[in-house]
Amino acid sequence: MIGGLDTPPPSGSDYSTDEHVRDLKALPKAHLHLHFTGSMRHSTLLELAARDGIRLPDQLVSGWPPELSAADEKGWFRFQRLYDVARSVLRTEGDVRRLIREAAEDDVADGGRWLEIQVDPSGYAARFGGITAFTDLVLDAVADASRGTGLGMAVIIAANRTRHPMDARVLARLAAQYAGHGVVGFGLSNDERRGRTEDFDHAFRIAERAGLRLVPHGGELRGPEHITRVIDSLHANRLxxxxxxxxxxxxLDRIASSGIPLEVCPTSNVSLGVYSSLTEVPLPTLLAAGATIALGADDPLLFGSRLLGQYAAMRAAHDLSDVQLAELARMSIRASAAPDATKQRLGAEVDAWLAAPDGE
Structure with a gap:
């Protein structure tokens, strides 16, 4: 299991060379691939479970972060079971507000300046008065967290591809209602080997007409053929x-020339068995082709590494220079749904990070 990726390298390591000296925590970044439940702090999971007498599996207690694999459906089922257990500890409005506030605080600590958090309201509807009431709660909590931390924040509503496509249409209409009012995109998540991608095209047309960004999952558990299907059927403008x-x-050339950003989540790729090591994550190949990349943490609760960890992992695995890391940060900002003025300001902050004397 991957460990320690969120800890900056010690002085005297390879990062003390001229090209590897700047503090990655200070590098301004946008975070575009973070799931709601998966953003929860491990300490918060333990505290909330103890409060309500919820017995957690050992993989979420003494065995954390858990050993995972999604090489087959049984592996994904075990992963999803842990996710569902984690979801069950969120029982009050205060729990939801705490999760969002802590996710914002953690991103700020990692150098995050903009966060788009992804949520499927149907997973919480029964406990929080329906999908509309829960979405109202999330958006209000996001606004509060943004004000309190200074982090720019927005919401992506995502459907679950293991459920009926009609459910996705309901969520697409919900997302369309909030377009321009805190919701910036519509996604499709869960095991991409399940369901027919084309069956969700109606939902994505609803979101498209509302002017939302179309950000379905694709190209982690399945290969290039499925990426093509996701782009063609769902009109993905970020993947x-x-x-x-x-x-x-x-x-890859098509993606690069079309300007479709890829939300690459390295520790997720390795934890789920897509690649056996961080050095196998093909970030250099993607960059060499001119693809736009936004590094993301996916589900820190289950993978044990947050936003900073993705940058540190790729710096170590591929010997990235500070110039390359700064460009990764710029790409994440450009790929975001942040207002143009915010993008310009954050881009200038990245330039300042790179222009600063080494080590400052």
């Missing part, structure tokens, strides 16, 4: 994961 586009040069 959750998409890392396996590296296996097809023609597809």
């Amino acid at each position: 959750g994961h998409g890392v396996r586009a590296a296996e097809d040069q023609a597809l």
Whole structure:
């Protein structure tokens, strides 16, 4: 299991060379791939479970972060079971507000300046008065957290591809209601090997007409052929994961020329068995083709690494220079739904990070 990725490298390591000296915590970043439940702090999970007498599996207690694999459906089922257990500890409005506030605080500590958090309201509807009431709660909590931390924040509503496509249409209409009022995108998550992608095209047309960003998952558990299907059927203008586009040069060239950003989540890729090590995550191939990349943490609660960890992991695995890391941060900002003025300001902050004397 991957460990320690969120800890900055010690002085005297390879990062003390001229090209690897700047503090990654100080590098301004946008975070575009973070799931609601998966953003929960491990300490918060333990505290809330103890409060209500919820017995957690050992994988979420003494065995945390858990050993995971999604190589087959049984592996994904075990992963999803842990996710569902974690969801069950969120029982009050205060719990939801705490999760969002802490996610914002953690991103700020990692150098985050903009966060788009992804949520499926149907997973909480029964406990919080329906999907509309829960969405209202999330948006209000996001506004409060943004004011309190200074972090720019927005919400992506995501459907679950293991459920009926009609459910996705309901969520797309919900997302459309809030377009321009805190919701910036519509996604499709869960095991991409399940369901027919084309069956969700109606939901994505609803979101598209509302002017929302279309950000379905694709290209992690399935390869290039499925990425093509997601782009063609769902009109994806940003892709959750998409890392396996590296296996097809023609597809990769298409993605690069079309400007479709890829939300690459390295520790997720390794934890779920897509790649056996961080050095195998094909970030250099994607960058060499001119693809726009936004590094994301996916589900820190289950993978044990937050936003900073993704940058530190790729710096170590691929010997990235500070110039390359700054460009990754710029790409994350450009790929976000942040207002243009915010993008310009954050871009200038990245330039300042890179222009600062080494080590400052």
